[in-house]
Amino acid sequence: xxxxxxxxxxxxxxxxxxxxxxxxxxxxxxxxxxxxxxxxxxxxxxxxxxxxxxxxxxxxxxxxxxxxxxxxxxxxxxxxxxxxxxxxxxxxxxxxxxxxxxxxxxxxxxxxxxxxxxxxxxxxxxxxxxxxxxxxxxxxxxxxxxxxxxxxxxxxxxxxxxxxxxxxxxxxxxxxxxxxxxxxxxxxxxxxxxxxxxxxxxxxxxxxxxxxxxxxxxxxxxxxxxxxxxxxxxxxxxxxxxxxxxxxxxxxxxxxxxxxxxxxxxxxxxxxxxxxxxxxxxxxxxxxxxxxxxxxxxxxxxx
Numbered sequence: 001x002x003x004x005x006x007x008x009x010x011x012x013x014x015x016x017x018x019x020x021x022x023x024x025x026x027x028x029x030x031x032x033x034x035x036x037x038x039x040x041x042x043x044x045x046x047x048x049x050x051x052x053x054x055x056x057x058x059x060x061x062x063x064x065x066x067x068x069x070x071x072x073x074x075x076x077x078x079x080x081x082x083x084x085x086x087x088x089x090x091x092x093x094x095x096x097x098x099x100x101x102x103x104x105x106x107x108x109x110x111x112x113x114x115x116x117x118x119x120x121x122x123x124x125x126x127x128x129x130x131x132x133x134x135x136x137x138x139x140x141x142x143x144x145x146x147x148x149x150x151x152x153x154x155x156x157x158x159x160x161x162x163x164x165x166x167x168x169x170x171x172x173x174x175x176x177x178x179x180x181x182x183x184x185x186x187x188x189x190x191x192x193x194x195x196x197x198x199x200x201x202x203x204x205x206x207x208x209x210x211x212x213x214x215x216x217x218x219x220x221x222x223x224x225x226x227x228x229x230x231x232x233x234x235x236x237x238x239x240x241x242x243x244x245x246x247x248x249x250x251x252x253x254x255x256x257x258x259x260x261x262x263x264x265x266x267x268x269x270x271x272x273x274x275x276x277x278x279x280x281x282x283x284x285x286x287x288x289x290x291x292x293x294x295x296x297x298x299x300x301x302x303x
Contacts, residue, residue: 001214002026004068004108006095007075011164012114012156012202014039016074019203021046028062030054030075030099039163059098063106070110070213071099072206079130080167092134093141100145110150110213112206113142117157117195117265120224146220152209157226157267160286161199162293170196173237178244179294186254190234193264195226198281198289208277226267227279236283243287 003020007013008029017040020027026048031037033053037044044051052062077083077091100111118132119139142151160170176185205225237250269277281289 001070001210002028002066002068003210004028004030004062004066004071004099006030006071006073006099007114009035009037009039010074010076011039011161011168012159012199013074015161015199015203016072016206017049018043019207021048023207024048026050026066028052028066028068030059030062030095054095060102063102063108067106068103068108070112070210071103071108072112072114072210073099074114076114077131077134078128078167080128085130088130088134089137092131093138096138097141100141100149104145104148108149110152111142111145112152112154112209112213113138115139115153115155117155117224117226117267118262120155120265143220150213150218151220152213153220153222154206154209155222155224155267156202157195157197157224157265159197159199159202160290162290169233170236173240174290174294177237177240177246177248177250178291181244181246181248184249184251185237186251187234187237188255188257188261189253190232190237191263192233192257192261193230193266194233194236195228195230195266196236196283196286197226197267197279198286201227201279201281204280205272205277208272208275212275221271223271224267224269225272226269227283228267228269230264230266231283239284239287243284244291 003025005013005017005027008017009031017027021043028050030052032055043049050065073096075091077088079088103111116135119136142153145151164171166172166175176182202225209223234252
């Protein structure tokens with residue numbers, strides 16, 4: 001299959017790109033000329049991969065070089081570093097709308113959007129308000145476009161795995177508790193419940209959606225991607241502490257809850273299981289894999 005992918009240099013997108021190439025798909029990626037390609041350096045010259053730098057080449061050139069069956073949008077801008085609203089809208093609304101318009105023009109069958117669990121219950125999460133608003137705005141446009149191109153919206157729960165961005169909560173826990181083993185890590189009371197899904201399971205879900213879109217005709221479908229269970233944040237921190245043998249003090253209660261804290265989120269995975277998808281990696285297995293990955297990296301650095 002010929003696939004156009006955004007966000008390939010990010011955490012989710014890089015894992016997806018490698019799986020797509022390993023399974024024989026022809027993939028074109030949209031990035032910037034100055035994007036950090038460290039995560040995909042081992043496949044950047046793959047014979048089935050084409051790259052397009054949108055800051056130097058018109059985005060339509062990608063569509064002229066290949067005829068795509070599906071566009072997968074994983075690129076996102078969270079605004080964690082006080083990025084301007086314009087920058088957030090450019091990544092989360094303008095770029096996907098441009099891609100959909102090109103997709104319609106060049107007869108692409110499907111568009112797969114990566115959404116956040118923030119949007120499931122119409123939360124107004126002040127911590128990432130501009131991000132949340134931009135993702136919600138895009139949903140309106142996706143529904144508008146669904147009469148002209150198949151739309152799948154993947155509402156992704158709390159994805160985790162090795163070598164994620166240090167700004168992500170789970171990665172922060174691993175770094176401070178298991179790797180750096182700081183004296184104390186400040187946390188809330190940690191009673192928030194999250195649906196944690198290991199990155200490999202999330203990629204399996206995306207592959208199932210790609211296959212579904214290729215075999216079926218529809219206008220708009222929403223899929224929730226997660227484990228289907230939730231775990232308290234404090235229990236996750238304790239599991240990491242126990243598995244790593246760390247003596248880091250877990251400062252539960254050091255940080256107050258936000259006034260609009262999301263206290264529970266869990267994916268309804270019925271539609272995904274109907275596609276034949278199943279979670280393979282439990283939270284304990286995921287923790288062990290991440291710790292093993294960092295142990296291997298530490299050993300390699302010593303050698």
